[in-house]
Every structure is written in C-alpha cells, then in structure tokens.
Amino acid sequence: MLLPNDLFFSFSQKIMNNDRLGNKRWLSRHHFLFFILVLAAVLFLNCANKKDMPPEWNPKRWMQNHSTKLFFPFVKQNVSSSNTDRFDTEPTAAADIAGFTIEATSAALLQTQNISPTHEVNIKNQTTDTVEVIQQVLHILFSTPVPYLSPGPYLVEYPYEYQFVINEPQKCEQEKPFVVLMVQVAPSNRAHRDVIRRTWGSENLVLDKVVKLFFLLGMQTGEDTQQVHEQLLQESKEHRDLIQSDFVDCYKNLTIKTMVMLEWLNLYCSTASYAMKIDSDTFLNVHNLVKMLLDAPKTNYMTGLVAYEAAVLRDPESKWYVPEDILPQSIYPPYTLGLGYILSLDLTEKLIEASRHIKALYIEDVYLGLCLHHLGIPPTDPPGYLYFSVFPVPYSPCEFSKVVVTTIESFIDRVWLWKNFKSQPKHC
Ligand SMILES: *[C@@H]1O[C@H](CO)[C@@H](O)[C@H](O)[C@H]1NC(C)=O
Numbered sequence: 041m042l043l044p045n046d047l048f049f050s051f052s053q054k055i056m057n058n059d060r061l062g063n064k065r066w067l068s069r070h071h072f073l074f075f076i077l078v079l080a081a082v083l084f085l086n087c088a089n090k091k092d093m094p095p096e097w098n099p100k101r102w103m104q105n106h107s108t109k110l111f112f113p114f115v116k117q118n119v120s121s122s123n124t125d126r127f128d129t130e131p132t133a134a135a136d137i138a139g140f141t142i143e144a145t146s147a148a149l150l151q152t153q154n155i156s157p158t159h160e161v162n163i164k165n166q167t168t169d170t171v172e173v174i175q176q177v178l179h180i181l182f183s184t185p186v187p188y189l190s191p192g193p194y195l196v197e198y199p200y201e202y203q204f205v206i207n208e209p210q211k212c213e214q215e216k217p218f219v220v221l222m223v224q225v226a227p228s229n230r231a232h233r234d235v236i237r238r239t240w241g242s243e244n245l246v247l248d249k250v251v252k253l254f255f256l257l258g259m260q261t262g263e264d265t266q267q268v269h270e271q272l273l274q275e276s277k278e279h280r281d282l283i284q285s286d287f288v289d290c291y292k293n294l295t296i297k298t299m300v301m302l303e304w305l306n307l308y309c310s311t312a313s314y315a316m317k318i319d320s321d322t323f324l325n326v327h328n329l330v331k332m333l334l335d336a337p338k339t340n341y342m343t344g345l346v347a348y349e350a351a352v353l354r355d356p357e358s359k360w361y362v363p364e365d366i367l368p369q370s371i372y373p374p375y376t377l378g379l380g381y382i383l384s385l386d387l388t389e390k391l392i393e394a395s396r397h398i399k400a401l402y403i404e405d406v407y408l409g410l411c412l413h414h415l416g417i418p419p420t421d422p423p424g425y426l427y428f429s430v431f432p433v434p435y436s437p438c439e440f441s442k443v444v445v446t447t448i449e450s451f452i453d454r455v456w457l458w459k460n461f462k463s464q465p466k467h468c
Pocket residue numbers: 161162164165
C-alpha cells in the first residue's frame with residue numbers, strides 16, 4: 041500500500057533532482073509547498089464532505105481508505121484522456137487504463153508540477169497561506185476523530201488484516217492433501233454443510249490422492265449472533281473442517297471471503313497442489329476432478345468455466361452493476377465463474393500480491409480475473425467443455441459421470457441423488 045508519506049518523499053526527491061536552476065532552495069521548497077497545498081485541498085474536501093459520523097473509527101482503515109481516495113481526482117484525469125475502454129493484452133497498460141496502478145497516479149501527480157507559478161514575489165504570501173492550510177490539515181488529521189469512510193457499495197474493505205476466529209492450522213500439514221476443497225457458505229447454514237459432508241464432501245481418498253474439505257465462513261450478524269457462534273464452536277469440535285474469519289458474512293462481501301480464503305491457503309495449506317473454491321449448491325464429481333488435475337499444469341494454473349469478453353453491466357438495476365467511475369472499461373478480462381474454480385497453490389501468493397494494486401471490486405470471480413490479468417496469466421479452459429456447468433444439468437447417472445461440477449436444482453434431494461449416483465453403473 042502506497043501511503044501519502046512515501047508519495048511525498050519520492051515527489052520531493054524528484055523535484056530536487058529536476059531542479060537545475062540556481063535558486064534551488066526557494067524553488068524546491070516552493071514546489072514542495074504547492075504539492076502540500078494540493079494534498080491539503082483534497083484531504084480537506086474529503087473530510088468536509090463526510091457528514092455521517094459512525095461511533096467508532098479505525099485509524100488503519102481510515103488510512104487505507106483515504107490513501108486510495110486521495111488518488112481519485114488524479115486518476116480520473118488520466119482515465120478520461122485514454123481513448124480505449126477495453127482491456128488489451130498487455131496487462132500493465134490495461135491496468136493503467138483502469139486507473140488502478142500507482143505508476144499512473146504518480147505520473148499524474150508529477151504533471152501538477154508544471155502548473156505552479158514561479159514568480160518569486162508571491163512566494164512569501166503563498167508560503168504563509170500554505171502554512172495555514174497545513175495547520176488546518178494537521179488539525180483535521182490529529183485533533184478531531186476522523187469519520188470512518190466506507191468504500192461504497194461497489195468495493196469491499198480489502199486489503200485488511202482479518203483474523204481467523206475458528207481455524208484448522210495443522211490439518212494440511214498433517215494430512216498432506218493433493219487438492220483442498222474450499223466451500224463458501226453462510227455461518228448459519230449448517231444444513232448445507234451437513235449435506236455436503238454426507239455427499240461429495242465425504243470422498244477423501246480418490247485415485248490415491250488425499251482430498252480435503254473445508255468450509256469458509258465470515259461472522260454472523262444480527263440477533264442470533266451469539267447462538268450461531270456457539271453452534272459453530274460445537275460443529276467445529278465435531279468435524280474439524282470450519283475456517284471462520286472476522287469479516288461480516290454477506291453477499292456483498294464475497295470478495296473479502298475469497299481473498300481471506302487465498303490468505304488462509306497461503307498461510308496454512310501451501311503444500312497442497314491445488315485448491316478448489318466451490319459453491320455449496322453444487323454437485324462435485326470428485327473422481328473427475330482429481331483425474332483432470334493429475335494431468336494439469338503445476339503452476340500458474342487456474343481453470344473453471346471461463347467467461348470471455350463478459351460485459352461490465354451498466355444497468356443500475358442489475359445484480360452485478362458496476363458504475364463507470366469504478367471500472368471504466370466495458371469488457372472484463374477472462375475470468376472463471378464463481379460456482380467452482382481451481383487454482384494451483386503457487387497462485388495464492390501471487391494473487392494476494394496483485395490484489396494490492398487492484399481496487400477490491402465486490403464481484404469475487406470478476407475480481408480474481410482482474411488480479412490474474414494484472415499478473416499476465418490467462419485462465420485455462422478445462423479439457424472438456426461439459427466439465428463445469430453453471431446451469432443445472434438434469435440428473436442422470438450418465439450425465440453426472442461426465443461433469444466435474446454442476447449446480448443442482450434446489451428441489452432435488454441431494455443426499456438421495458448422491459446415493460443413487462454412487463450405486464448406478466456409469467455406462468452411457
Ligand atoms: C502579502 O499580502 C499582503 C496583504 O495580505 C500585502 O500587503 C503584501 O504586499 C503582500 N506581499 C507580497 C510580497 O506580495
């Protein structure tokens with residue numbers, strides 16, 4: 041994360057280096073102060089515009105939000121001058137277009153240098169004015185509680201150091217899985233977890249490879265918070281397959297869940313070869329999954345149902361609406377749909393690093409696509425086009441023997457389906 045201080049430092053360094061005129065001391069200080077003035081104005085506007093004052097605020101989050109916020113006026117200038125609105129094949133250029141990279145921002149900042157007047161007469165008065173503004177800013181920064189700034193409806197609070205409330209830190213080390221199944225499910229949804237434990241989640245040794253199942257949860261909020269918490273502790277004791285982190289678990293926060301999942305894999309399961317993120321309302325053919333992965337690339341590998349040239353939805357009524365000021369380009373880079381995707385474990389660290397450069401969009405699968413694009417790694421198509429199905433495949437033992445993952449209609453009894461599938465011959 042680039043903090044204003046770092047920017048400050050490099051900016052003043054650059055001015056020092058660029059200044060070849062005799063009046064070095066005055067000019068460099070002049071430029072420096074002008075920059076402070078710009079910074080102060082932006083900060084001041086940010087703070088003055090915020091009317092809502094939540095009861096508690098967190099300085100760390102504030103810095104994260106504000107250091108990003110500070111860049112917006114400059115980033116926007118940059119974006120409007122670009123004449124393309126699509127991702128091209130060159131990852132960093134595309135990221136610049138999106139206004140997401142720090143390079144773009146500092147370039148824009150440097151341009152402001154040229155606007156500053158250079159008449160020495162004004163320096164003294166300007167200096168006094170600037171000092172006043174700085175005093176004002178320091179006052180705002182340090183003497184009044186600064187309101188916590190929400191990232192808005194289209195971005196989530198990430199990066200942030202979320203903690204694990206329920207954890208299984210030793211499991212991977214002990215069991216050495218080949219592939220880890222990470223199921224994202226709401227804390228209160230024990231019924232879904234039990235169905236999965238009784239169906240495809242029960243397959244833990246396939247083709248001589250260890251398959252390990254975990255459920256990933258955030259925090260329950262509302263009236264039943266305490267009750268759910270106690271139930272989860274009990275459930276965790278019984279099954280030892282829950283990972284819970286301290287962010288608010290809700291649909292809008294799925295990107296946080298996915299990033300926390302990558303952090304967990306990176307910290308506690310990096311010896312596994314692959315991880316699969318999978319939704320809870322699905323059927324997983326674990327045999328086909330392992331078979332596919334035995335022949336898959338070992339690194340820089342991400343597969344699933346790949347969406348190509350998906351349009352960024354601009355209808356505010358849409359469930360996945362993203363306004364242009366959040367993402368100016370009209371087409372997403374290729375990404376694997378969220379129902380179930382697989383990645384090689386080397387990618388977890390790389391994606392976390394990439395996420396530091398990309399604003400955390402609330403659509404989790406798209407967001408991973410943006411991060412992957414930043415890395416210059418394209419997702420890989422699965423070897424069979426029927427392997428991943430976002431539309432429910434009508435159940436038959438034959439059809440289900442060809443898929444890796446498909447969604448299932450909610451009226452189908454999934455425990456019955458699993459038993460039936462396991463007991464039928466697979467000849468088609
Ligand atoms: C600074 O401003 C004051 C009025 O605020 C003016 O009287 C004075 O001449 C100005 N000094 C310079 C150097 O421009």
